[in-house]
Amino acid sequence: MHLGPMEIALILIVILLLFGAKRIPEIARSLGRASQEYKKAKEDFLAEVNKPAEDAKDAVEDKSAPAVNAAKEDKDSGESAKS
Numbered sequence: 001m002h003l004g005p006m007e008i009a010l011i012l013i014v015i016l017l018l019f020g021a022k023r024i025p026e027i028a029r030s031l032g033r034a035s036q037e038y039k040k041a042k043e044d045f046l047a048e049v050n051k052p053a054e055d056a057k058d059a060v061e062d063k064s065a066p067a068v069n070a071a072k073e074d075k076d077s078g079e080s081a082k083s
Contacts, residue, residue, distance in 0.1 A: 003011075019027060 016024065
């Protein structure tokens with residue numbers, strides 16, 4: 001369903017009649033603030049949800065790092081023993 005210019009103009013006129021010219025800027029400001037608060041809450045929520053996943057990933061990397069280093073040391077010591 002597409003709104004043409006006449007339908008949009010009619011909607012704007014009805015809004016102007018219902019709320020008045022003085023209230024429209026207040027409504028627009030409050031909608032802008034609500035939108036900003038929604039975006040901030042969404043970002044905070046996503047950060048909180050992703051935090052345990054990142055912590056788990058870091059923990060796995062930290063646990064595997066000593067094993068990788070030990071394997072490298074074993075490989076290096078084996079090569080020096082052959083020489």
